Amino acid sequence: MSTATAYGEYETEWRRPTVFYNHTVKRLTYAGLIAFILWNVWSARVSPERLVYGFGQASALFGGMFPPDFGVSIGASGIETDRRFWRIYDGMLETLAMSIVATAVGVLLSIPIAVMAAENIAPRPVYYVGRAIVSFTRAMHELIVGIVLVVGFGFGALAGVIALVFATPGFFAKLLAEDLEDIDAESVDAIRATGATPLQVLVFGVLPQVLPRLVGLTVYRWDINLRASTILGVVGAGGIGAALTTSFDTYEYDFSMAILLTIIAFVLLGEAISAYTRRRVQ
Amino acid sequence: MGTVDADQSTSEATDRPGSATTERPKTWERYDGRTRLLRFLGLLGALVLVALSYQALNVRYDYVATAPENIRNLLGRMYPPDIAYSGAIVEPMIHTVNIAVVGTIFAILLALPVAYMGAENVTPNRGTYALGKFLIVATRSVHSIIYALIFVIIFGAGVLAGILAITFRSIGFIAKLLSEEIEEIDETAIEAVSATGANRLDVVIYGVVPQVKAAFVGISVYRWDINVREATVIGLVGAGGIGVELNNRISAFDWQAVLTILLAILVVVLVSEGLSAYARRKIR
């Protein structure tokens, strides 16, 4: 046992300091948060009948989904493909093409916007405009933009591509601007101190720090655009989405399942490519 | 006598054991020949890909020609927004926020065990690890809209389908980021807390939670922010919220009402983004 030391004069209570202004504020905030959440849950309450109804529907749905029908079968003359297969094929091809074109154009547009939105590079008023563009394009979901553009450009991939191009700066320019703001000012200053021209400073000082990230971000955005392209068709803006909704509407659940599996496969592939490239580049 | 040149130093170097005699290269290039070729091919390949894709899209140029006029037309019909209509938006908007909040909460609760299972350093065994990873990948790969389509078929149109769609999609997102955070914790702290004789749960509370708490809150708030945006559109396929109203107004060609809705969405999303950014800043 340890020899007893006189602790008498020391405090007996201790409270963990809080990030909030004080403990009362903390309690109020937590209480408010919980009240807010409870209100939301109450507001969205669901009747038990709904749930029961749902289970019946679910079994019908999942029963119809298996086995999935890709439109491929082994026939007399080898592998035969029917209409369904080609619908998937065309749809995914269009989806893929949309994602690539949208990313290319979107990234090119985002770069100047990113420069505008970088606090350390752009002058104040330009900075605010840049940030406003980023916020605005980020706030509107691609589907909404897609719907509006379908009215202007008609059904089809064009509306979808433009919708994605519109949405890209909100993500790409935002992250790129943050990277530009984070660049090591000292190494840039060092380059500048050697008497380099602004362009040389850009190429030797800024670019090397930003380039790998640029490539990584592009692939990352492509992955996101690929996912978005798969569902733009739901509002008629091109891609496999249209085939998906149609199949649901016509109760062709086995076809729906095939489309779903294809979409998932492509999304996973895109993710793998994105992760691999980003690892290699950075 | 006075000058030392490269040849002299290399000849002296041969006397010392173990040192190589190399000539200094005359030029410096950032990448060697092979890497440069690869980079060039990579860039070329990307350009070809883009060109081919553009081809594949079969862009209808007549549409492109009429588009600016159509857009101008549309914008003209949208403006000014229908103020009187804004009263009708309130309830669907509240539903939208409900969907986002409840969906995120459910997702957080369900994501905790999934993240725990999917984190290599805390998962109980290989089986749970595989299960965790599978759940993460499976739920992440499906867009909320697709979940919404499915749940509308199952539970009928309405808010329930929307909540479930948001929940399922978010589980994978949150669990993935959270499990990555857990995998990166400082093991030495865990070691020390174990060495005091604390039990497993204490080690988690004192060792793991403090290290991931900040990131966890950040991830959850981030996902809530994204979910607000997603909740605005799942109504387009019937899963409740403002999207339903939007769909109706568009079908009715009521463009001024549409603009009102779009503006309302913009405001709500910006507010949630502001709250989210604020909260994430405070949490450090």
Place this chain on the structure above:
Amino acid sequence: MLTTKDLRKVYSTGDEALKDVSTRIEGNEIVAMIGPSGAGKSTFIRCINRLVEPTDGEVWLNDKNIVDLSEKELREARRDMGMVFQEFNLVERLTVMENVLSGRLGELSTWRAFRRKFPPEDVQMAYATLDRVGLAGHENDRADELSGGQRQRVGIARAVLQRPKILLADEPTSSLDPETSRAVMDLLTEIAREEGIPVLINIHEVPLALEYTGRIVGLSQGKLVFDGTPAELTEPVMDRIYRAGEQAEASAPDERTSDEREPSAVAEPH
């Protein structure tokens, strides 16, 4: 008080880190364990509280064989062994006070630990101990805001809070500058004396070992090759401990005779 018998550790890579190490530490000894990197010092000290599982052998703390204990019993036993780490091993995001009080986690219910509701005696002891290690007033600082020396003091305070029967220190000064190292060694040895408990210190810097401890144990390639007082730690002995791994070196000619390079039989403990 602490006895190890034929302690053996073989890692899954086949590396035999400890070879039949037997030693004994009594009531209030201050013991330093020295040896080159990779000799097994860290493995040895971690086998005592089973942060590393021994492959073979026994570790007796008073009347309990640590190696045989169940998980629950091990947790109880660990409460009696306070450990100080080379990298301090604090929970960086928690405050100093929480880190210090984590020494009491073994005695506290999980719910109270979650609520951070520690018994008043523990809080008092924490304040007193922080004062004693020279960190009064830093209770609310986050651990990662402190310097290395301060962090190690928190680590020491945490160990003291356990009211342990023995202190184990794994290279507590290796990450610190010389002046801070001396302050930490001062603290460790003073506390051990005041509390009347033994302390085992793994240490790299032999001069510190000579100055602060009354008994030195030398580990080389997993074997105990020396056990004696600082006075007995002569140059040939040092060679035995530190040079045993090196065979004939081609470059600088060695003035010592060849038989002094071989590790000799384990010296009998006094």
